Amino acid sequence: MLPLRVTGAMVRRRGKTLLGPIDLELAGTGLTVVIGPNGSGKTTLLRVMHGIERLTAGQIAWAVPMAEARQRQAYVFQQPTMLRRSVADNLAFPLRLSGQPQAQARETAAEWACRIGLGDALDRPALRLSGGERQKLALARALIRSPKVLFLDEPCANLDGRATRDIEALLVEVRDTGTRIVLATHDMGQARRLATEGVFLRSGQVWESGTTLLTAPQTPELAAFLKGDIVL
Amino acid sequence: MTDILDGFTAAFYLLIGLDSDLIEISLRSLHVSLTALLFACAIAFPLGTYLAVQRFRHRRTVISVLNALMGLPPVVVGLIVYVFLSRSGPLGVLGLLFTPTAMIIAQVIIITPLIASITHQAMRDLWADYHDLLISLNATKRQRIATLIIDGRRNLLTAALAGFGRAIGEVGAIMIVGGNIDHATRVLTTAIALETGKGDFALALGLGFVLIALALLVNLSIHWLSRTESDGLW
Numbered sequence: 405m406l407p408l409r410v411t412g413a414m415v416r417r418r419g420k421t422l423l424g425p426i427d428l429e430l431a432g433t434g435l436t437v438v439i440g441p442n443g444s445g446k447t448t449l450l451r452v453m454h455g456i457e458r459l460t461a462g463q464i465a466w467a468v469p470m471a472e473a474r475q476r477q478a479y480v481f482q483q484p485t486m487l488r489r490s491v492a493d494n495l496a497f498p499l500r501l502s503g504q505p506q507a508q509a510r511e512t513a514a515e516w517a518c519r520i521g522l523g524d525a526l527d528r529p530a531l532r533l534s535g536g537e538r539q540k541l542a543l544a545r546a547l548i549r550s551p552k553v554l555f556l557d558e559p560c561a562n563l564d565g566r567a568t569r570d571i572e573a574l575l576v577e578v579r580d581t582g583t584r585i586v587l588a589t590h591d592m593g594q595a596r597r598l599a600t601e602g603v604f605l606r607s608g609q610v611w612e613s614g615t616t617l618l619t620a621p622q623t624p625e626l627a628a629f630l631k632g633d634i635v636l
Numbered sequence: 637m638t639d640i641l642d643g644f645t646a647a648f649y650l651l652i653g654l655d656s657d658l659i660e661i662s663l664r665s666l667h668v669s670l671t672a673l674l675f676a677c678a679i680a681f682p683l684g685t686y687l688a689v690q691r692f693r694h695r696r697t698v699i700s701v702l703n704a705l706m707g708l709p710p711v712v713v714g715l716i717v718y719v720f721l722s723r724s725g726p727l728g729v730l731g732l733l734f735t736p737t738a739m740i741i742a743q744v745i746i747i748t749p750l751i752a753s754i755t756h757q758a759m760r761d762l763w764a765d766y767h768d769l770l771i772s773l774n775a776t777k778r779q780r781i782a783t784l785i786i787d788g789r790r791n792l793l794t795a796a797l798a799g800f801g802r803a804i805g806e807v808g809a810i811m812i813v814g815g816n817i818d819h820a821t822r823v824l825t826t827a828i829a830l831e832t833g834k835g836d837f838a839l840a841l842g843l844g845f846v847l848i849a850l851a852l853l854v855n856l857s858i859h860w861l862s863r864t865e866s867d868g869l870w
Binding site: 454456474475478479481485487488489497498501 | 765766768769771772773774775779783787788
């Protein structure tokens with residue numbers, strides 16, 4: 405279904421330009437990190453690519469029809485939504501939506517719960533999970549339909565080292581089996597550990613992008629940002 | 637004061653003696669109101685949820701109208717249903733006037749807006765919570781509504797109980813379309829109205845206490861069955 409082409413995409417809300425215009429192509433394999441200061445449009449860019457943000461101008465196009473593309477991608481939100489159901493039912497939910505029978509969906513859900521270390525919490529209400537467990541559950545729920553493209557919006561914000569390591573291990577595994585990942589993050593260490601290429605956003609614009617983004621910045625703003633200076 | 641005490645005594649003897657008339661009209665009250673509740677819920681749950689999920693041009697107007705209809709005067713509803721069901725009315729051929737069915741129809745009209753409105757408010761909050769996930773997972777409209785109804789079932793229970801409360805205690809509409817006919821359409825509320833009119837306060841109060849007890853019993857048993865308060869947010 406790749407490449408994804410974003411052409412002239414622009415998002416304006418209440419007279420304020422949140423994003424764009426942006427031209428971007430997502431192709432091949434690997435993991436793209438989206439970095440940039442707060443309010444630079446990272447989340448909006450991810451939502452635009454995922455197709456859940458209304459565009460003011462421009463368009464996005466996959467190599468396959470939109471309906472098919474929507475089925476084969478997943479998104480992990482910064483604040484993961486926990487359905488008011490058990491862990492098992494949360495995991496099985498996407499499969500049930502695409503029409504899998506209950507027994508089969510629950511079986512897959514149980515496998516995934518074990519993979520993320522929630523094997524003994526299958527019947528616990530998802531709302532009782534800790535922050536790290538929620539994030540892992542949301543990631544597993546996103547991966548359970550084996551998406552071709554996965555978007556993650558700061559999946560490790562506010563998580564401790566252990567939970568972050570678990571999530572990154574899973575992401576590396578998924579990345580290396582051919583799922584295209586787009587990850588917005590504030591954690592430069594995480595960006596360096598995972599990225600094969602990157603996009604640097606600044607006030608809604610793609611300021612710089614490429615495979616050497618993190619190692620050889622071309623613009624002074626990015627260099628300052630990577631050094632840890634405050635860039636607005 | 638003696639009236640109230642007499643009322644308690646009357647209620648006590650009615651219950652102890654398992655008065656056959658009392659049982660008959662109590663069961664009829666339950667039958668009419670629970671059936672009306674069933675139909676009203678079947679309409680109001682999907683409707684309220686749909687209004688929370690779907691954006692369309694006159695959505696706000698529809699919601700305001702719905703909220704306004706919560707205060708629909710039962711007597712007027714009774715009158716309109718009467719006109720429709722009367723011999724010369726458009727639905728006269730069905731011969732439904734002065735039957736429990738007519739009473740059920742009137743009560744469905746009265747409580748559906750109430751249940752739909754409470755449903756809408758509860759579902760709006762749940763939808764704000766679930767919105768992004770359901771859109772992202774590409775759920776169809778039907779699936780979205782079904783998910784909200786399933787996960788918001790506790791809120792729907794509250795809505796249903798509010799509807800039941802209004803139905804079981806309602807007298808204006810069922811008096812008009814039912815006619816308060818002994819052994820046919822007499823229910824607790826119309827019987828109370830009748831006995832009060834006749835001046836038999838003891839019996840009226842007795843029936844009143846039975847009615848309150850009935851309403852409490854249904855509410856408590858539904859809460860108990862669904863264990864509403866035992867599981868936090870669930």
